[in-house]
Each structure stands twice: as structure tokens, then as C-alpha cells.
Amino acid sequence: MKALLETGQVRRLLIRGTNWVGDSVMAIPALREVRRLLPRTHITLLVLPWVSDIYQGSPWVDAVWLYDRKGRHAGAAGRIRLIRSLAQGGFDAALLLQNAFEAALLTRLAGIPLRAGYRRDARGWLLTHAVSIDPRLEARHQTYYYLDLVERLLGRKRTLDAPSPAQEKTTPELSLRPEDHTLARQRLEQEGVGFRGKVVGVHPGAAYGSAKRWIGDRYAQVLDRLTQTQGAEVILFGSRQERPIAESICGHMAARPLVLSGRTSLSELIAMIACCDLFITNDSGPMHLAAALGIPTLALFGSTDQVATGPLGSAAIVLNKNVECSPCLLRECPIDHRCMTRITVEEVFQEAVRMLRAGG
Numbered sequence: 390m391k392a393l394l395e396t397g398q399v400r401r402l403l404i405r406g407t408n409w410v411g412d413s414v415m416a417i418p419a420l421r422e423v424r425r426l427l428p429r430t431h432i433t434l435l436v437l438p439w440v441s442d443i444y445q446g447s448p449w450v451d452a453v454w455l456y457d458r459k460g461r462h463a464g465a466a467g468r469i470r471l472i473r474s475l476a477q478g479g480f481d482a483a484l485l486l487q488n489a490f491e492a493a494l495l496t497r498l499a500g501i502p503l504r505a506g507y508r509r510d511a512r513g514w515l516l517t518h519a520v521s522i523d524p525r526l527e528a529r530h531q532t533y534y535y536l537d538l539v540e541r542l543l544g545r546k547r548t549l550d551a552p553s554p555a556q557e558k559t560t561p562e563l564s565l566r567p568e569d570h571t572l573a574r575q576r577l578e579q580e581g582v583g584f585r586g587k588v589v590g591v592h593p594g595a596a597y598g599s600a601k602r603w604i605g606d607r608y609a610q611v612l613d614r615l616t617q618t619q620g621a622e623v624i625l626f627g628s629r630q631e632r633p634i635a636e637s638i639c640g641h642m643a644a645r646p647l648v649l650s651g652r653t654s655l656s657e658l659i660a661m662i663a664c665c666d667l668f669i670t671n672d673s674g675p676m677h678l679a680a681a682l683g684i685p686t687l688a689l690f691g692s693t694d695q696v697a698t699g700p701l702g703s704a705a706i707v708l709n710k711n712v713e714c715s716p717c718l719l720r721e722c723p724i725d726h727r728c729m730t731r732i733t734v735e736e737v738f739q740e741a742v743r744m745l746r747a748g749g
């Protein structure tokens with residue numbers, strides 16, 4: 390499995406990135422390791438448009454190509470267009486962080502000679518380096534899943550074999566261009582944020598389903614109390630589809646938070662989260678963005694597994710009641726949503742205050 394490195398053949402590498410915001414953040418340690426192991430290789434990352442902003446200014450890749458499967462790469466003609474582009478890219482090898490059969494098929498049809506990825510989705514025969522999943526990964530954070538693939542293909546040592554957690558290897562980090570930070574702050578000021586006190590960002594949605602969401606009126610109570618007692622300015626983030634959730638929270642609040650749900654691009658969201666002093670969130674893509682930016686992040690977990698997908702970094706805290714049915718990984722709760730209803734307003738408020746004070 391060291392062939393990719395030892396042959397010295399990889400001058401141009403294509404990496405097929407993951408499709409979701411959270412997964413893309415959790416794959417950053419793997420990208421960082423590829424860059425470290427192949428410092429002279431030109432690395433092109435192929436990703437869907439909606440996650441591409443994560444890699445703006447990234448030191449781990451040289452180019453980002455968009456797989457616009459709802460636009461110019463839609464349908465059979467679009468796929469052929471993409472295959473032609475990949476074929477003309479002069480890639481020596483493709484590394485597939487995404488698990489789909491299609492990722493292997495596209496790189497095979499593009500004639501990329503070395504194709505490496507996990508043996509999943511019945512695609513092993515399309516790969517020249519098909520890697521079986523190490524069963525130990527089941528008990529590890531998802532960052533290990535991507536990192537271990539890279540290390541088995543390119544590295545000498547595996548972080549998975551290390552006796553203690555290798556945080557410097559597995560913690561995602563997101564960098565932000567100073568000009569993006571400045572623009573985000575200007576936009577927030579135009580929207581009425583005065584930066585007179587602490588700025589608290591909130592992501593009360595979760596695209597996966599309602600099982601992951603803490604209760605809206607409890608968010609409202611916590612945010613009102615933070616406004617009244619800490620002088621906090623509150624910003625609600627989310628997608629357009631999540632705007633009703635934010636509006637419902639506003640309807641329960643005495644204070645008037647800024648609602649930006651559906652009104653930011655991903656790059657604006659990243660830069661605006663970076664302007665916050667605290668980020669309170671369900672288990673979601675924005676949670677991973679905040680933690681990777683080093684923003685103090687208070688994550689409310691219930692139906693999902695914090696060991697596998699919790700926020701990483703020293704500034705992240707998880708509240709989880711660890712009820713007997715958790716983690717169920719369901720989209721909707723089939724019972725009484727006790728994993729979330731047992732998280733009280735008081736404990737979220739107290740933890741938020743503690744984190745705000747610790748932040749200075």
C-alpha cells in the first residue's frame with residue numbers, strides 16, 4: 390500500500406472530497422497529512438459546489454475543482470464533460486475520500502492510472518488500491534476514518550496505532566483570510582451587530598432531522614438570559630430551509646436577535662462564525678466549522694454519537710444526557726425525545742456563561 394509514495398510517480402494527485410460540510414471539516418486532517426507526505430505533488434480537490442468554500446485559501450490543496458452535478462455536470466452529457474476534464478487534468482493518481490461507487494467509476498473512465506479508496510459500495514474492482522476498513526475505526530472519531538486511509542496508502546505510521554489520542558494529527562483547523570474576516574464584521578455591523586459585548590452565534594437547526602435538534606423555546610430562554618445578564622448580541626445562523634426554526638425561536642424571545650438563516654453563503658457563514666465569542670449549536674455542519682475555527686463551541690448532543698462526530702478542539706464542549714436509547718442515529722425520534730428534553734435551560738445557560746467568561 391506504500392506504492393503511491395514509493396514509486397514517486399505522483400506529480401499530480403486528484404482527491405475526491407466528501408459531500409457534506411461536517412464530513413468535509415472532519416476530512417481536513419487527512420488533507421493536511423497528504424500535503425505533508427507529498428509536499429511537491431500538485432493536489433487538486435474535486436468537491437461539490439456547496440462545500441467548496443471550506444477550502445478557500447486552504448494550504449492543503451493547490452486547486453479546487455467543482456463537481457457541479459446539478460448544473461454543468463448533470464446527466465449523462467454532464468458526466469462525460471467531467472470525465473473529459475479529469476482525463477485532461479494529467480493526474481497520476483486519485484484518492485477517494487468519498488465512498489461512492491460513482492467516484493471510482495468517474496476516475497476509472499477518466500483513465501487515471503492509480504485509484505485509491507476504501508473498498509465500499511461494490512467498487513473494489515474499479516480501484517488499483519482498494520483499502521479495507523479497519524474494524525478499530527468503529528470506536529474512533531470520524532477524522533480517523535479519512536486519516537487512516539491516507540496513512541495506509543502513503544505513510545509509514547498509523548495514528549490509529551498510537552497508544553494515546555494524537556490530537557495534533559486529528560484536530561481539524563480552518564484558516565480564514567483576513568479580508569474575509571473584515572468583510573464579515575462589516576456586514577454584521579451593517580446588520581446591526583454593535584460588537585459592544587459578547588457575540589453569541591447559534592445554529593438551532595440540523596439538516597439531518599429533528600431528532601438532533603434541541604427544543605426551540607429553550608434556545609429562546611437561554612438566549613434571552615444571555616442577552617439580559619451578559620449583554621450578549623445573538624445571531625441565528627442556518628440554511629433557508631431552517632429559517633422557520635430561527636423565526637420560531639425569535640417568536641419566543643423578548644430580545645430581537647439577528648436572523649441570518651438562508652442569508653449567507655458558506656464562506657460568509659464561516660467568516661461570521663469566526664466573529665463570534667461563543668457558538669451554541671446542535672450536532673451539525675456549522676458546529677464542526679465553529680470548532681475548527683477555534684471558537685468556543687457548546688454542542689448539544691443526543692441522538693448522535695459524540696465519540697464519532699463530536700466537535701474537535703480544545704474550545705469545544707459537549708452536553709449529552711447519554712440516555713439509554715442514545716445514540717439512535719434516527720432522523721426523527723420515535724419516542725419522547727428524552728435525549729434532548731433532559732438538557733435543561735439552566736445547564737446550557739450556566740455552561741454558556743462559563744465559556745463566555747473563560748474567553749475573557
Ligand code: SF4
Nearest residue numbers: 714715717722727728
Ligand atoms: S430514540 Fe432516544 S436517542 Fe433517539 S432521538 Fe429519541 S430519545 Fe433521542
